[in-house]
Amino acid sequence: MAKSIAVAGKGGSGKSILAALLVHNLCKRGMGPVLAIDADPDSNLGTLLGIEPAKTIGDLREEVLKEMKNLPAGVPKASYVETGLHEIIEESEGFDLITMGRGEGAGCYCSLNNMIRKFSQDLTPSYSWVVIDNEAGLEHISRRTTQYIDSLIVVINDNPLSFHSAQKIEALTDDMQGRIRKRYMVTNMIRDEKRDAVLRRLSGLRFEHICDIPYDIKLEEAVYEDKPVSSLTEALILTYIDQIIDRIGGENGTA
Ligand SMILES: Nc1ncnc2c1ncn2[C@@H]1O[C@H](COP(=O)(O)OP(=O)(O)OP(=O)(O)O)[C@@H](O)[C@H]1O
Numbered sequence: 001m002a003k004s005i006a007v008a009g010k011g012g013s014g015k016s017i018l019a020a021l022l023v024h025n026l027c028k029r030g031m032g033p034v035l036a037i038d039a040d041p042d043s044n045l046g047t048l049l050g051i052e053p054a055k056t057i058g059d060l061r062e063e064v065l066k067e068m069k070n071l072p073a074g075v076p077k078a079s080y081v082e083t084g085l086h087e088i089i090e091e092s093e094g095f096d097l098i099t100m101g102r103g104e105g106a107g108c109y110c111s112l113n114n115m116i117r118k119f120s121q122d123l124t125p126s127y128s129w130v131v132i133d134n135e136a137g138l139e140h141i142s143r144r145t146t147q148y149i150d151s152l153i154v155v156i157n158d159n160p161l162s163f164h165s166a167q168k169i170e171a172l173t174d175d176m177q178g179r180i181r182k183r184y185m186v187t188n189m190i191r192d193e194k195r196d197a198v199l200r201r202l203s204g205l206r207f208e209h210i211c212d213i214p215y216d217i218k219l220e221e222a223v224y225e226d227k228p229v230s231s232l233t234e235a236l237i238l239t240y241i242d243q244i245i246d247r248i249g250g251e252n253g254t255a
C-alpha cells in the first residue's frame with residue numbers, strides 16, 4: 001500500500017516547493033513510483049515538477065455535468081467519468097501527477113464526487129508513495145476528502161500567522177482520530193533574529209520538528225525562472241529534503 005505524505009501550512013510558507021522536492025527526492029532514491037496530487041485550486045505543483053497539466057479534475061467535473069444529458073443511450077456515466085479520469089493523470093519519469101483544479105462548487109454532485117474519490121483510492125495501491133500539496137486553507141483536510149495520511153508535514157515560516165495556522169491544523173487533526181498517523185513540522189526561511197522566538201513558540205505544538213530549512217537563493221532563482229525543481233542539483237535545500245525523507249521513510253521502514 002502506498003505511503004502518503006500531505007504538506008500543509010500558511011499561504012506562501014513553502015508547501016508547494018517542499019512537495020515538489022519530496023516527489024523529486026523519492027524518485028531520485030528509486031523509492032517510486034510516486035503519485036503527486038496538487039490539491040490546491042491555484043495549482044502550481046505541475047510547474048515546479050516541470051509538467052503543465054492539460055486537464056484538471058475540476059475541468060472534468062464541469063465537462064461531465066455539461067455532457068451528461070447528451071450521453072448516447074447505453075454509455076454509463078461511470079465509464080464516461082473513468083475514461084476522463086485516466087486522461088487526467090499526467091505521466092512523467094518516476095512519478096505521475098493529478099491536478100485537482102477548482103473545488104466541488106456549490107451544487108451537490110455527490111455521485112460524481114464519490115466516483116472521483118473512489119477512483120483516487122483505487123489508484124493509490126499502484127504507487128509506493130503519494131505526495132499531496134494542499135491549499136493554504138484547511139478545507140481539504142477539514143472536509144476529509146483525504147482518507148488517510150501517514151505523514152502530515154506542516155510548513156512554518158516566521159510570519160506569526162503561520163504559527164496560528166499550525167495551531168489550527170493541530171486542533172483539527174486532533175479530532176481526526178487515527179486518520180493521520182504522524183504529524184511533523186518543518187520551519188522554513190526563518191530569519192536569524194526571529195529563530196529563538198519562533199522555536200520557543202513551536203515548542204508548545206505536538207508536531208515533531210524535523211528540520212529548519214534556510215532561505216536558499218538558488219531555489220528562489222529557479223522558481224523565478226520557471227525552472228523545475230529537478231534543475232536544482234547543488235542547492236542548499238536538498239540536504240534538508242534528504243533529512244525529511246530519511247526521517248519519514250525511516251519511520252515507515254522504507255528509507
Ligand atoms: N527555503 C526557501 N528559500 C528561498 N525561497 C523559498 C524557500 N521556500 C520557499 N521559497 C519561495 O517562497 C515562495 C512561496 O513558496 P511556495 O509557493 O512553495 O509556498 P506555498 O506555501 O505553496 O504557497 P501557496 O499557499 O500560495 O500555495 C516561492 O516563490 C518560493 O520560491
Ligand SMILES: [Mg+2]
Binds near residue numbers: 016017044133
Ligand atoms: Mg502552493
